[in-house]
Amino acid sequence: xxxxxxxxxxxxxxxxxxxxxxxxxxxxxxxxxxxxxxxxxxxxxxxxxxxxxxxxxxxxxxxxxxxxxxxxxxxxxxxxxxxxxxxxxxxxxxxxxxxxxxxxxxxxxxxxxxxxxxxxxxxxxxxxxxxxxxxxxxxxxxxxxxxxxxxxxxxxxxxxxxxxxxxxxxxxxxxxxxxxxxxxxxxxxxxxxxxxxxxxxxxxxxxxxxxxxxxxxxxxxxxxxxxxxxxxxxxxxxxxxxxxxxxxxxxxxxxxxx
Ligand SMILES: NC(=O)c1ccc[n+]([C@@H]2O[C@H](COP(=O)([O-])OP(=O)(O)OC[C@H]3O[C@@H](n4cnc5c(N)ncnc54)[C@H](O)[C@@H]3O)[C@@H](O)[C@H]2O)c1
Numbered sequence: 001x002x003x004x005x006x007x008x009x010x011x012x013x014x015x016x017x018x019x020x021x022x023x024x025x026x027x028x029x030x031x032x033x034x035x036x037x038x039x040x041x042x043x044x045x046x047x048x049x050x051x052x053x054x055x056x057x058x059x060x061x062x063x064x065x066x067x068x069x070x071x072x073x074x075x076x077x078x079x080x081x082x083x084x085x086x087x088x089x090x091x092x093x094x095x096x097x098x099x100x101x102x103x104x105x106x107x108x109x110x111x112x113x114x115x116x117x118x119x120x121x122x123x124x125x126x127x128x129x130x131x132x133x134x135x136x137x138x139x140x141x142x143x144x145x146x147x148x149x150x151x152x153x154x155x156x157x158x159x160x161x162x163x164x165x166x167x168x169x170x171x172x173x174x175x176x177x178x179x180x181x182x183x184x185x186x187x188x189x190x191x192x193x194x195x196x197x198x199x200x201x202x203x204x205x206x207x208x209x210x211x212x213x214x215x216x217x218x219x220x221x222x223x224x225x226x227x228x229x230x231x232x233x234x235x236x237x238x239x240x241x242x243x244x245x246x247x248x249x250x251x252x253x254x255x256x257x258x
Contacts, residue, residue, distance in 0.1 A: 009040075014240035016041030019092035021084065023075050023133060024102025026053025028202030029152065032227035033099055033234045038066030040235065042097065045088040047073035049102070075102045075129030081136050095140040097238045100130035100174070101152040105204050106164030119166045126170035131177060138190075147190035148238035151178045152230075153249065154197050160257040175249055182247030191246040193237045198253025200225040221254025 010016055015037060025034040026048030038044045038061040046061070048054040051072030058070035069091055073084040088095055104125040106118060130151055141147025156163045157171035178194040185192060199205055199215060201224050206212075216224055233252045236242055251257065 012239075012241050013040050013235070015235075015238075018042045018096040019045075019088055019094055020097035020099070020238065021045040021047065021088055021095060021133075021137070022099040022101055023073065023129070024048055025099075026050045026057055028204065029197070029200060029227045029230045029234075030099070030101040031057050032231035033101065034068065035061055035064070035066075036228070036231045036235045037097070037238070038068055039064065040239075043067040043092045044069075045084060045092075046070045047084045049074045075100075075133055076124050078132055078136075081133050085133075085136050085140070089140055094144055095137050096144070096147060098133060098137045098147070098149045099152065099234055099238065100133055100150065101234075102129060103152070103170075103204070106167045108207050108209075109164045109166070111165045114164070114166055122164070122166040123170050123173075126167070127173040127177075130174055134177075134181070138185075141185075141190050142188050145189050147185075147188070148242070149178075149181070149190065149192045150234050150237045151175065151192070151194040152197060152234065153178075153194045155199070155251065155253060155257060158196050158249070158251070158257065160198075160253075178249075179247045186246060191237075191242060193242070193245060193247065194249045195230065195234055195237070196249045196251035196253070197230055198225050198251060198256050200227060200230055202227055219254050219256050221256075223254065225252060225254060 020042045022034045024030040025046045046054045046058045054070040058068040061068035071084045073080045151174040153174045154171040156168040175194045181192040
């Protein structure tokens with residue numbers, strides 16, 4: 001690529017040297033986001049409850065010439081969250097970017113078949129996990145008076161892509177949290193936005209009995225999203241190009257809803 005164009009791209013995003021944590025980045029959208037951030041010069045902590053998957057992604061980033069660390073981290077475990085953030089700050093001199101991406105799914109449970117235990121489990125991973133990670137990362141961002149947080153939510157929170165009630169509730173909670181935090185944290189120059197993720201080809205979306213062909217037919221773009229489609233939007237939201245955007249929900253969905 002011509003040097004002038006490459007410089008313009010790097011200047012537009014201004015991600016070079018920034019320290020980023022992407023939760024649940026051992027697979028799918030989180031993996032694609034970690035790779036894209038590292039390709040644009042960010043230093044990335046790849047963390048996941050699946051430690052081996054996180055290790056593989058960090059190695060892949062290293063193989064592409066990027067900088068990444070990895071850590072096993074279950075977002076429901078406060079000690080593991082603190083350990084992950086501590087290792088990131090120590091290696092990279094702080095934390096600039098947090099992508100709350102880790103999530104579990106309910107597997108197509110309707111309200112009448114859902115149990116209290118299933119409700120608690122999913123809310124704890126998807127919503128409380130994002131809350132705890134954000135809360136633990138904030139002192140580093142406040143200290144720098146700079147930070148970018150993205151909550152990876154879902155069309156399920158916005159009345160589209162109906163799925164499990166506990167999943168939809170957890171993802172709607174993430175949007176509420178992003179909006180509220182955007183107001184509280186603006187004075188510290190910390191942007192908080194959410195992704196209203198559309199249907200994306202990852203293992204989470206491949207439910208037994210779901211017809212991928214039918215899903216695709218109903219979409220204006222005539223294809224489901226790729227992890228890279230979502231990663232591109234996340235990377236934009238956590239980059240300096242999005243300096244004036246906060247409290248918003250961006251929905252990469254091929255026109256599925258407006
Ligand atoms: N794929 C879709 O169609 C779709 C649609 C809407 C929203 N989303 C959201 O996108 C995000 C990424 O999902 P994906 O589609 O890439 O699925 P995925 O299953 O490929 O990735 C989810 C990752 O989260 C990790 N994870 C699960 N529980 C965890 C925990 N307790 N602690 C740490 N990591 C944990 C998994 O190991 C996995 O690597 C999720 O927040 C999901 O809700 C996906």
